[in-house]
Amino acid sequence: MLSAEILKEFVQIVGSEHVLxxxxxxxxxxxxxxxxxxxxxxxxxxxxxxxxxxxxxxxYREGICVVPRGMAxxxxxxxxxxxxxxxxxxxxxxxxxxxxxENMMVRVEAGIITADLQAQVESVGLFYPPDPSSVRHSTxxxxxxxxxxxxxxxxxxxxxxxxxxxxxVLSDGRILQTGxxxxxxxxxxxxxxxxxxxxxxxxxxxxxxxxxxxxxxxxRTAMAVYPLLENASVTVNNVLRAGVLPAxxxxxxxxxxxxxxxxLHLGLPTNVAAILIIEVDGSDEETVTKQIETIGQVxxxxxxxxxxxxxxxxxxxxxxxxxxSVLPSLVRRGPDQLSEDISLPxxxxxxxxxxIKAISEKYGLTIAVFGHAGDGNLHPSILYDKRDPEQxxxxxxxxxxxxxxxxxxxxxxxxxxxIGVLKLPFLRLALSPIEIELxxxxxxxxxxxxxxxxxKKFPYHIKN
Amino acid sequence: MxxxxxxxxxxxxxxxxxxxxxxxxxxxxxxxxxxxxxxxLRETDSPRARLMLLRKVIEGELQISxxxxxxxxxxxxxxxxxxxxxxGIKPSDIALAARSMIHxxxxxxLLQSLIFGNYFSHSSLMELSVLPxxxxxCLGIQGAVRAFGILERxxxxxxxxxxxxxxxxxxxxxxxxxxxxxxxxxxKYRIGFFLGCFQNIVFTNVSAATVRVLAHNGCEVxxxxxxxxxxxxxxxxxxxxxxxxxxxxxxxxxxxxxxxAIVTDCATCGSTLKTxxxxxxxxxxYNVRARAISAKVKDISEFLGAIPLREPQHPxxxxxxxxxxxxxxxxxxxxxxxxxxxxxxxAELIELREADWCCGSAGMQIIMNYKGSxxxxxxxxxxxxxxxxxxxxxxxxxxxxxxxxxxxxxxLKVLIEHPIQLLDxxxx
Ligand SMILES: Cc1cc2nc3c(=O)[nH]c(=O)nc-3n(C[C@H](O)[C@H](O)[C@H](O)COP(=O)(O)OP(=O)(O)OC[C@H]3O[C@@H](n4cnc5c(N)ncnc54)[C@H](O)[C@@H]3O)c2cc1C
Numbered sequence: 094m095l096s097a098e099i100l101k102e103f104v105q106i107v108g109s110e111h112v113l114x115x116x117x118x119x120x121x122x123x124x125x126x127x128x129x130x131x132x133x134x135x136x137x138x139x140x141x142x143x144x145x146x147x148x149x150x151x152x153y154r155e156g157i158c159v160v161p162r163g164m165a166x167x168x169x170x171x172x173x174x175x176x177x178x179x180x181x182x183x184x185x186x187x188x189x190x191x192x193x194x195e196n197m198m199v200r201v202e203a204g205i206i207t208a209d210l211q212a213q214v215e216s217v218g219l220f221y222p223p224d225p226s227s228v229r230h231s232t233x234x235x236x237x238x239x240x241x242x243x244x245x246x247x248x249x250x251x252x253x254x255x256x257x258x259x260x261x262v263l264s265d266g267r268i269l270q271t272g273x274x275x276x277x278x279x280x281x282x283x284x285x286x287x288x289x290x291x292x293x294x295x296x297x298x299x300x301x302x303x304x305x306x307x308x309x310x311x312x313r314t315a316m317a318v319y320p321l322l323e324n325a326s327v328t329v330n331n332v333l334r335a336g337v338l339p340a341x342x343x344x345x346x347x348x349x350x351x352x353x354x355x356x357l358h359l360g361l362p363t364n365v366a367a368i369l370i371i372e373v374d375g376s377d378e379e380t381v382t383k384q385i386e387t388i389g390q391v392x393x394x395x396x397x398x399x400x401x402x403x404x405x406x407x408x409x410x411x412x413x414x415x416x417x418s419v420l421p422s423l424v425r426r427g428p429d430q431l432s433e434d435i436s437l438p439x440x441x442x443x444x445x446x447x448x449i450k451a452i453s454e455k456y457g458l459t460i461a462v463f464g465h466a467g468d469g470n471l472h473p474s475i476l477y478d479k480r481d482p483e484q485x486x487x488x489x490x491x492x493x494x495x496x497x498x499x500x501x502x503x504x505x506x507x508x509x510x511x512i513g514v515l516k517l518p519f520l521r522l523a524l525s526p527i528e529i530e531l532x533x534x535x536x537x538x539x540x541x542x543x544x545x546x547x548x549k550k551f552p553y554h555i556k557n
Numbered sequence: 558m559x560x561x562x563x564x565x566x567x568x569x570x571x572x573x574x575x576x577x578x579x580x581x582x583x584x585x586x587x588x589x590x591x592x593x594x595x596x597x598l599r600e601t602d603s604p605r606a607r608l609m610l611l612r613k614v615i616e617g618e619l620q621i622s623x624x625x626x627x628x629x630x631x632x633x634x635x636x637x638x639x640x641x642x643x644x645g646i647k648p649s650d651i652a653l654a655a656r657s658m659i660h661x662x663x664x665x666x667l668l669q670s671l672i673f674g675n676y677f678s679h680s681s682l683m684e685l686s687v688l689p690x691x692x693x694x695c696l697g698i699q700g701a702v703r704a705f706g707i708l709e710r711x712x713x714x715x716x717x718x719x720x721x722x723x724x725x726x727x728x729x730x731x732x733x734x735x736x737x738x739x740x741x742x743x744x745k746y747r748i749g750f751f752l753g754c755f756q757n758i759v760f761t762n763v764s765a766a767t768v769r770v771l772a773h774n775g776c777e778v779x780x781x782x783x784x785x786x787x788x789x790x791x792x793x794x795x796x797x798x799x800x801x802x803x804x805x806x807x808x809x810x811x812x813x814x815x816x817x818a819i820v821t822d823c824a825t826c827g828s829t830l831k832t833x834x835x836x837x838x839x840x841x842x843y844n845v846r847a848r849a850i851s852a853k854v855k856d857i858s859e860f861l862g863a864i865p866l867r868e869p870q871h872p873x874x875x876x877x878x879x880x881x882x883x884x885x886x887x888x889x890x891x892x893x894x895x896x897x898x899x900x901x902x903x904a905e906l907i908e909l910r911e912a913d914w915c916c917g918s919a920g921m922q923i924i925m926n927y928k929g930s931x932x933x934x935x936x937x938x939x940x941x942x943x944x945x946x947x948x949x950x951x952x953x954x955x956x957x958x959x960x961x962x963x964x965x966x967x968x969l970k971v972l973i974e975h976p977i978q979l980l981d982x983x984x985x
Contacts, residue, residue, distance in 0.1 A: 113601070117624040120613055121599075121606035126583050138599070165600065166585040184598040204598075206589070229589035421643030424582040 095134045106147045111138040122180040129170035133180035142299040150266035160546050161293040163235030166227040169513025171292045175548045197305045203234025203298045220308035222249035234298045240290035242509035244341040247467030253289045258302035264540045292511050293546040295539040312374040313385035314403045314412050317392035318365050324396030325367040326443040331395045337384045342467030343370040349461040356422045432474040435499035436508030439469040448498045449473050456487040470508035512550045578612035587638040592915045596932045604638035604648035611655050629655040635915035636887035656795030714927040721962040730761040738778040745775035749816040753823035755954035766981035767822040781810050787829040804833045822857040824953035828888030830854040862894035869983030872903025878946035881913035882953030895976045902983040907944040918959030938963040948972040
């Protein structure tokens with residue numbers, strides 16, 4: 094509970110309309126894209142960096158927990174105020190501050206919806222490539238805080254690859270500007286990259302300077318069907334070795350395909366082991382067309398039983414519809430699902446999927462596997478019923494086993510969704526004692542009082 | 558204690574399906590298309606939050622509080638979330654169902670039942686008050702203030718309500734339209750025309766034009782005079798009981814007409830009539846009959862788009878734009894037909910940015926949620942201004958009123974009309 098005096102201070106900073114404490118408001122800010130739920134004590138929505146700084150000064154002085162929040166599309170419980178305190182909502186800070194076409198960079202406030210940012214830069218022929226499926230319902234601040242990826246990562250990289258500079262409000266309210274428009278920069282430590290992927294535990298990101306590229310004009314898409322999982326996996330490497338770098342290579346296993354078909358009847362081939370959806374893009378139509386044809390040949394040579402090239406924009410949209418329907422179809426089949434986000438060396442994918450299938454059998458739970466085969470990031474999704482404690486127990490064991498597989502095969506716990514609260518208990522599987530010790534020290538420098546998004550990302554213990 | 562009361566209340570009334578709220582995976586996609594969320598950028602004004610709040614009420618963790626009521630009535634029912642939800646939940650419909658739950662749970666004030674229970678239900682009563690319609694509107698505001706207690710009263714709001722109403726015609730259209738308008742030339746179709754409340758009283762020119770254009774294109778047009786309100790205001794308010802009574806009354810009348818199609822020029826009436834079957838799904842006597850009626854209902858542009866039309870004698874060369882009414886675009890999947898009519902009439906059609914974004918009218922929003930409604934309107938007017946059109950077309954009287962107010966409020970020189978009016982002029 095926050096005292097009336099403190100609430101009054103917040104009101105003085107951001108205005109009464111932007112300090113929310115009604116039960117309805119607290120419920121609305123108690124969740125994100127997971128099933129974790131905890132109410133904040135208050136919701137505060139600042140309008141600019143200076144207001145964020147003043148709010149942080151109050152919280153630092155009083156030792157109040159602060160949970161930064163974008164649009165709460167996160168899949169790790171990161172924006173859920175598990176220890177109460179202030180939910181610091183950045184969505185009102187949604188301006189484009191400077192679009193520099195000459196340097197091809199844009200400076201925006203953290204709360205802008207990523208798709209809105211993309212539309213604005215595309216209107217001047219530029220392109221911001223990172224494309225988490227949640228572009229329309231997540232903020233750039235959230236993307237930076239989670240180092241969001243997406244289908245296009247294989248060719249274009251992740252959010253981090255575009256962050257040139259940040260404005261960050263530190264836990265005590267100081268305002269840090271880090272990074273510049275200079276593309277090369279080795280002047281001492283790279284502070285900005287510490288904040289990328291920090292999930293709100295090191296500071297509040299209020300402004301972001303992003304690198305842009307010219308917009309590729311043409312894209313072609315193909316779907317390849319495989320009777321054997323190995324062949325799908327081998328294809329990925331064969332495509333890359335053939336000298337083509339697709340924007341995306343997405344994989345869906347048989348369970349995923351069956352689930353989509355069961356609910357949507359899109360006419361996807363069932364009774365197959367896997368499907369790959371491959372897309373190439375570029376600024377020259379002829380090259381792009383040639384590339385997709387090469388890919389078609391490579392797929393067949395690598396064991397695809399069927400390859401469909403989308404001829405029109407509608408056919409292309411249809412191919413993507415299947416991929417985009419994965420999560421909702423799983424939700425319908427559920428009733429509950431836990432979607433993991435393990436990241437592996439590319440070559441380990443077939444072995445990982447084989448082992449995940451074995452886990453599925455062992456625990457008697459359906460596990461659908463899909464994800465970004467091109468960059469080794471898989472989303473094994475465990476279906477269960479949370480009303481059945483016995484199933485929940487098996488789900489938890491299966492989840493731990495999946496993490497173990499990832500580690501054994503040289504991979505890691507999360508590729509893009511983040512650690513949040515959900516993966517926190519497994520952190521020690523992936524990090525060495527030295528890493529933990531260093532991270533502990535880093536966290537202490539940035540957040541000595543432990544008020545920034547406690548209980549997330551890293552098991553921080555306040556030093557006495 | 559409060560929870561107990563809520564639980565007790567919930568035992569006696571029909572509650573929206575709990576499963577629907579539970580299915581929500583909270584992905585947040587609905588936030589991207591929700592006009593109320595995009596205006597306030599506050600989670601509580603999003604479809605995702607409305608589902609969550611309702612779930613909490615059903616689970617007994619939140620009472621049917623003033624805040625809860627305000628959020629359920631704050632939904633514009635624009636249907637955008639219904640269309641986008643990847644799981645197939647219909648949050649917009651669920652907000653309406655929640656209103657019905659609220660309506661059953663709280664005592665009816667005399668005033669409230671006067672407005673909703675009687676006002677729209679009796680066409681003659683509605684006409685009686687045409688002259689002081691503005692008075693009614695004020696009564697509406699103050700009634701809402703008292704009945705819901707969720708409004709701060711703004712002088713500006715009263716002024717805008719007054720400005721919203723165009724000069725009213727002296728006589729309602731019901732008395733002027735013939736019972737049967739003969740087809741011009743050979744009779745190809747026999748049409749039942751459903752004259753909506755607003756067209757009857759406020760936009761009489763629209764429906765007069767509709768009937769003329771139909772007749773001009775070979776339709777014999779029957780306009781039943783004893784038709785009542787379609788029931789949408791009641792559904793919107795949560796009063797399903799009255800809505801169902803109205804639906805049964807209208808079905809009785811429409812059934813007798815023996816017509817090829819039932820045509821309306823009001824987006825809201827159209828979408829409501831088309832869903833009489835689900836409104837009466839549990840009514841053993843009317844269920845099948847409702848389905849037969851619903852299947853015959855066509856928006857005017859939808860109907861005209863499906864029959865051969867006469868060429869206009871006087872093409873209207875205006876620069877125009879078209880706003881998609883929620884209840885046409887998403888409610889009935891009608892969007893290309895009205896555009897085609899405008900082009901047929903000779904207009905140069907400039908596509909409106911965010912044409913299918915709600916204008917903020919949404920029935921009672923100017924009364925229930927004045928500030929939000931005006932913010933959403935501002936966005937629409939900005940987009941309209943960018944088209945430099947001289948006339949904006951919309952197939953819904955609610956939108957027409959709202960856009961008209963917007964033009965006045967923001968000083969935009971633009972005429973607001975229904976597409977049928979341009980086609981009508983091109984025939985004269
Ligand atoms: C349907 C669906 C599909 C998705 N697809 C993808 C995908 O393809 N790739 C992918 O990477 N992710 C994906 N996600 C996950 C999620 O959308 C991303 O993690 C996204 O970056 C979160 O942004 P947000 O604005 O919603 O942040 P939130 O969920 O509000 O917050 C996420 C984390 O970031 C912190 N945070 C937010 N804003 C700030 C800030 N300004 N300063 C400091 N910390 C902040 C929060 O404290 C929290 O820890 C998907 C989610 C859903 C529901």
